[in-house]
Amino acid sequence: MEDKDKKVxxxxxxxIPYFEKYGILLLLVLMILVMHILQPDVFLSWRNVTNVFKQxxxxxxxxxxxxxxxxxxxxxxxxxxxxxxxxxxLAVVAKAGAxxxxxxxxxxxxxxxxxxxxxxxxxxxxxxxxxxxxxxxxYIFRGAGNLISGGTPISGFTDEVRYLGHGRIDxxxxxxxxxxxxxxxxxxxxxxxxxxxxxxxxSKTGKWIYAIGGNPNAxxxxxxxxxxxxxxxxxxCGFLSGIGALILAGRTDSxxxxxxxxxxxxxxxxxxIGGASFFGGRGTVLGVFAGVMIMGILRNGLNLMDVSSFWxxxxxxxxxxxxxxxxxxxxxIGTRK
Amino acid sequence: xSSTNNPLLEAKGITKYFGTITALENxxxxxxxxxxxxxxxxxGAGKSTLMKVLSGLYKPSAGSLFFQGKEEILESPxxxxxxxxxxxxxxxxxxxxxPIGENIFLGREPTKNLGFLKLLDFNKxxxxxxxxxxKLKINVKSADQKVEELSGGQRQAVAIARSTAFNAKVVIMDxxxxxxxxxxxxxxxxxxxxxxxxxxxxxxxxxxxxxxxxVCDRVMALFQGTNFAEASLSNTSRDEVxxxxxxxx
Numbered sequence: 289m290e291d292k293d294k295k296v297x298x299x300x301x302x303x304i305p306y307f308e309k310y311g312i313l314l315l316l317v318l319m320i321l322v323m324h325i326l327q328p329d330v331f332l333s334w335r336n337v338t339n340v341f342k343q344x345x346x347x348x349x350x351x352x353x354x355x356x357x358x359x360x361x362x363x364x365x366x367x368x369x370x371x372x373x374x375x376x377x378l379a380v381v382a383k384a385g386a387x388x389x390x391x392x393x394x395x396x397x398x399x400x401x402x403x404x405x406x407x408x409x410x411x412x413x414x415x416x417x418x419x420x421x422x423x424x425x426x427y428i429f430r431g432a433g434n435l436i437s438g439g440t441p442i443s444g445f446t447d448e449v450r451y452l453g454h455g456r457i458d459x460x461x462x463x464x465x466x467x468x469x470x471x472x473x474x475x476x477x478x479x480x481x482x483x484x485x486x487x488x489x490x491s492k493t494g495k496w497i498y499a500i501g502g503n504p505n506a507x508x509x510x511x512x513x514x515x516x517x518x519x520x521x522x523x524x525c526g527f528l529s530g531i532g533a534l535i536l537a538g539r540t541d542s543x544x545x546x547x548x549x550x551x552x553x554x555x556x557x558x559x560x561i562g563g564a565s566f567f568g569g570r571g572t573v574l575g576v577f578a579g580v581m582i583m584g585i586l587r588n589g590l591n592l593m594d595v596s597s598f599w600x601x602x603x604x605x606x607x608x609x610x611x612x613x614x615x616x617x618x619x620x621i622g623t624r625k
Numbered sequence: 626x627s628s629t630n631n632p633l634l635e636a637k638g639i640t641k642y643f644g645t646i647t648a649l650e651n652x653x654x655x656x657x658x659x660x661x662x663x664x665x666x667x668x669g670a671g672k673s674t675l676m677k678v679l680s681g682l683y684k685p686s687a688g689s690l691f692f693q694g695k696e697e698i699l700e701s702p703x704x705x706x707x708x709x710x711x712x713x714x715x716x717x718x719x720x721x722x723x724p725i726g727e728n729i730f731l732g733r734e735p736t737k738n739l740g741f742l743k744l745l746d747f748n749k750x751x752x753x754x755x756x757x758x759x760k761l762k763i764n765v766k767s768a769d770q771k772v773e774e775l776s777g778g779q780r781q782a783v784a785i786a787r788s789t790a791f792n793a794k795v796v797i798m799d800x801x802x803x804x805x806x807x808x809x810x811x812x813x814x815x816x817x818x819x820x821x822x823x824x825x826x827x828x829x830x831x832x833x834x835x836x837x838x839x840v841c842d843r844v845m846a847l848f849q850g851t852n853f854a855e856a857s858l859s860n861t862s863r864d865e866v867x868x869x870x871x872x873x874x
Contacts, residue, residue, distance in 0.1 A: 490744040492734050495723075499731055502720030509682070509718040510732030511703030569722035 311614075312563050312578040319582060323589040330592055334468045342539065344584035345453065345473035346371070348577070349532035350548075350555040351562075352484055353403075353525030355576040358559050359488075359501045360521055361568025362418035366406060367529045367555055368548035369429035374398040374533035376433040378449070379442035379543030388448035395533040402429055403526020407519030418522075426552070434545055443542035452476055452531075453538020473535055480531065485573040497521060501568025557604065558583050561611040582607065631694050632657050633826040634679070634710065634795045639688035641674055648674040649850045651688070656795060656826040661817065663841035663858075664830045667870050671850040672830045673715070676797050679828075680712035681705035693794075703732075711788035715799040719784055721773030725765060726754035728772055729787045757790050761816060778809025785816050795826040802836050814839050834863045848872045 323331045330336055350367045357364040374395035382391045402425070409421040447454075455472030488494035496517050499507045508514050536547060562579025564571030583604060590600050632655035641649040649671045656662045666672045677683045679690070681699030690697050692708050699705050702712070719728045727734070730750050737746040754768040763782045765775070772780060781801060788796045801817070802810045817840045820827055831837055837844055838858065845855040846869035854869045868874065 486742075486744075490742075492736065492743070492745060495727065495734060495745060496732070499720045499723060499727075502722035503718065505714070505716060506718040506720045506728075506731065509680075509702055509712065509714060511701060511706055512732050569720065 310574075312561070312575050312582075312611075315611075316578045316581055316585075319585055319589075323585060323592075327589065327592050331589065336588065336592070338469070338471050338474065340581075340584050340588045341474040341477065342471050343588065344580050345471070345477060346532040346535040346539070346548075347551060347554055347558065347584070348477050348580045349480065349528045349535065350551055351558040351576050351580050352481065352573070353528035354552070354555040355559045355562070355564055355571060355573070356484075356488070356497060356521050357418070357525050358556070358564045358566065359497055359568060359571055360518060361501045361504075361566070362410070362518070362521070363422065363556070363566075364406065364522065364525050365419065365422040365552050366402070366425040366429055367525065367532075368551040369426045369433070370399050370402040370526050370529035371533045371536065371548040371551065372545070373402060373429040373433035374530045375537055375543045375547050376437045376442070378533060378537050379445075380436055382445050382449060383442055388446050391445070391449050392452075392534060395537070396527060396530040399530020399533060400523055400527040402529070403523035404519065406526065407522035410522065411515040411518055437543060437545070439545050441542050441544040445537055445541055449534075450538035450541060453535040454541075455538070473538070476531075476535070480528070481573060481577055488573060493517065493520065498569055501570070503569075554583065557608050560608055563611070563615060565615065632691075633693060635691040636675075636679065637689050637691065639675065639678055639685045639690075641671075641678060641683060642686045647850055649678070649685075652847065652850070652852055654679075654828075654845065656828055658794070658826050659821050659824045660843065661821055661827040661829060661841045663837040663844040664828060664847065665832070665837065665844060665866060665870050666847035666853075667872075669849075670847040670870075672847055673799060674850075675847070676712065676799055676828070676830060679705070679797055680710065682712075706733075706791065709792060709794035711791075711793040711796050713781075713784045713788045713796065713798040713801060715803065719772045719780060719787070722771065724769045724771055725758075725775075725783050726750045726768040728783060729754055729757065729790050731787075733791065753790070757786055761786055761789070761819065763816070776809070777805050778812055781805060781809070781813050782816060785813070785820075789820065789825065793825060795828065796820060797828045797830075799830045800832065801829060802831065802833060810836070834866060837866065838863065846870060 350371065354364050354367055377398045378391060378395045381394045406422055406425055409415060409425070410418045413421070415421040452472055456469040457472060457475065458469055460466060488497065496507060496512050499510070499512065500514055500517060504514055532548070537543065558579035559571065559576055560566070560579070561582055562571065562575035562577070564575065586603060586607070587600055590603070635655040637653055639649055639652045640647070652671070652675060654662070654675065664672050664675070674683065678685045681702045681704050690699065692710065697708060720731065723731070727750060730753070735746045735749045735753070736743045751768050758765065758768070763786055765779060772783060775783065785796070785798070785801070798817070801813055805813065814836060817827055817829065829836065829841060841858055843855070843857050844861065844866055846853040846866065848869070853872070854874060
């Protein structure tokens with residue numbers, strides 16, 4: 289009898305980590321199936337699938353950055369504004385006639401520096417919560433973006449600058465048609481996500497990011513320089529927002545004042561749907577990707593079915609609540625009380 | 626119990642101010658290899674502050690620390706760890722979201738090189754963890770189990786395992802049994818006795834006379850931030866020690 293209990297318990301223990309890791313993928317697959325059944329001709333067509341990836345390309349960068357911050361039990365509300373400011377700096381530099389390789393670097397550097405600014409504010413000024421610092425910079429960065437651009441859109445970039453957001457990888461050599469190309473932004477998403485997966489799961493710094501989220505006092509007592517790690521995390525988050533700006537520049541061919549408005553909320557939503565916990569220390573890169581995909585597919589599918597964008601808002605909100613409720617249930621069975 | 630030899634760790638004249646508050650004034654402490662020193666005192670007597678000074682978390686306002694006869698200045702917990710001075714905190718200082726092995730090696734993870742990348746060596750972490758837990762006779766299902774899934778006693782055992790994983794010479798424990806069920810207390814005290822046998826100097830802060838009288842060789846009392854009394858266990862009694870805590874000799 290006891291033996292049997294043990295077996296059940298160990299099976300239970302073995303299953304939970306898998307559920308924790310891959311449960312969200314089940315939801316994603318389920319959504320894809322439902323959409324496919326509802327829209328059998330269009331949804332899984334080459335054109336629509338690449339469309340989804342193009343649409344989520346810059347959001348996926350913001351979400352990944354915000355995810356790292358959330359793992360430390362922090363929050364970054366300024367990613368949309370960082371992206372807008374980086375985009376505006378890119379636009380101004382491009383209009384000034386700088387060579388393309390300089391133009392391409394500017395949003396990355398600008399985003400990174402914005403992140404450093406957030407990180408220094410949170411650690412050096414000892415803000416009671418990152419919410420406050422990044423709420424401040426949400427206004428500061430967007431205001432700065434409007435100041436340097438005069439609040440008007442700046443359009444027209446060269447093809448090199450637009451490559452990451454707009455480029456196509458021709459697959460005709462594989463015998464596919466000309467319309468069946470691979471968006472460069474899709475390849476970029478894959479590369480960036482793989483790099484950050486390795487960073488968060490296989491490096492010391494990545495492990496310490498999780499440890500800080502789990503228990504900052506434990507991290508400090510282990511000799512980890514918590515402030516330094518936090519500055520790194522916010523800087524990387526800003527850097528990813530800068531990549532987002534570069535992708536957006538390619539997609540829209542313009543810098544505009546409303547770029548990335550409220551996208552910080554989308555980024556947070558994707559992390560939460562993907563299983564990241566606001567209390568820190570929990571969540572996976574794969575989960576964030578699934579979260580971004582779920583939001584992208586939902587929007588895309590509802591657009592295909594001509595559902596009003598108001599309903600989209602209602603549905604996305606519902607999915608956030610549902611996803612977190614599933615998380616609560618999961619934690620009930622996973623953790624000792 | 627080689628009280629005649631040089632002490633492993635000695636603190637002389639430790640004083641610590643927080644603004645205008647004097648938390649410690651001219652406190653002395655020493656511990657020898659294989660010896661367990663009990664530190665008692667009422668709340669606010671300065672026990673935790675003293676331990677945080679010893680672990681490098683606080684810098685003393687005055688006074689000096691000697692480790693194996695040599696004066697050392699601790700800038701951070703990393704400095705004290707490098708000397709072989711480990712601390713088991715009252716709140717355990719474990720990250721619940723990480724597995725046992727990763728907690729034990731947190732901040733000092735073994736790595737392997739993959740080209741120019743330095744990646745964590747998870748196999749080695751697991752191997753070393755299992756060997757270390759075996760050595761201390763700590764039973765857990767697996768080194769991969771997350772700490773938040775463990776009971777209070779198991780967590781305390783992991784915290785102690787963590788403190789001794791890197792050839793610790795002195796282990797400081799802040800209320801090691803405070804949060805435990807009675808049946809788990811014995812296991813933790815056994816662990817402490819085991820540590821002493823391997824030549825580790827142990828400092829235990831505790832309110833529980835049972836703990837002090839089970840594992841300690843010597844006991845010292847702090848009162849209002851100063852040394853109040855000290856005796857070897859064979860020369861004192863529970864009632865006397867309880868009196869010291871309340872400031873009566």
